[in-house]
Amino acid sequence: MGPNKRSPKRLFFYRPQMFVLPDKEYIINDKPVIARRSVKVFNVGAISIQIRIPFEVASLEDLVPFHNIELSGASIKDEMTRLAEEVYLELKPYCIRQVSNLNQAEDYTVFCLDQLPASSDGATAEDWLKKNRLKIAGVLTEEQDAANLSKQEAAESTEQYLSYYTNDLVVIDWDAALVVGELGSLNEILHIMELSNVQLVELGAYDQILDSSLETAYRDLTQRSRVKRQVQQNLREIRIDTARLSDEMLNITKFFGDWYLASIYRKISARFHLADWHGIIKEKLKALADLYQILQQDWVNFLMVLLEVTIVLLFVIDLVLLLATAH
16 A cells, blocks of 8 residues: 555555466457456455556547457456456365355456546546546446437436546446546555455345345244254354354455545445445344344243253152152
8 A cells, every 4th residue: 555645644454365467468459468467365255356458549438348348359258257267266275165166257347547638628637527527427337429328327427536636536437437647546546446346246145145044044944843953053153154254344444544545435335335235234134133033032932841841740750759658
């Protein structure tokens, strides 16, 4: 981390395991291009792959094809999937309860401009955004003809933005972002976007796990009482695992010592609806906890009934022995 803006002296920042791969040459639009590749491994059970491709275009509209650009004849998604498979195979021996195969990737495209275009005529970054809102929205939404977008959609796609100096800008949308004039903080900004993307994928994965667990728990509860003890044990393990993973997932965003990066995170978090995802996960964890408490109470009631029956039997046996002695 090397913030170039005002920030507290002591920063708290989550640093995942990261390694930079050797640069690789690809053929893009019949021209050789050197791409930079890096991989981050998160302790919540996720990997994030970043490929940086230099570009030079005449207008904003020319950036749209970069969403699905081909690298030496293969789509960038196929290249990422291939690289992810290689990373996964190397990490597999060190994973706990690893998945059988990788799920669908959650890709996110970031367009990074060194500076405002020459056509901005000395305007500030905010003024340039307002003047070119339709074109920028077309780039972020992958629309070939931005003129077809309504003003409402253009405003919606570009409403989450942040500007610190007059010549820098960060515009965040659901599937893509635009970063202008942030060379000093570019690595940090991209890292924040990666963290948010990882959180989005992990929350979706946890949601599926909890859905399956709740469905299994509801089904098992309708069975005979002899299996409830095992169901209770399974629920206990699920609660511990999901609570631990949820806590680790929150830990990866411990970067709030830098208010500017924290502001960017709030913007992208709002766009991804991460707070809503957290709320859904919390409610399902509460439902699991309630089921666990019900089973726990049922088990306690069973033990109390068993104890009472035992006391009654001992009383009957004592009474029989007393009568037998009297005769």
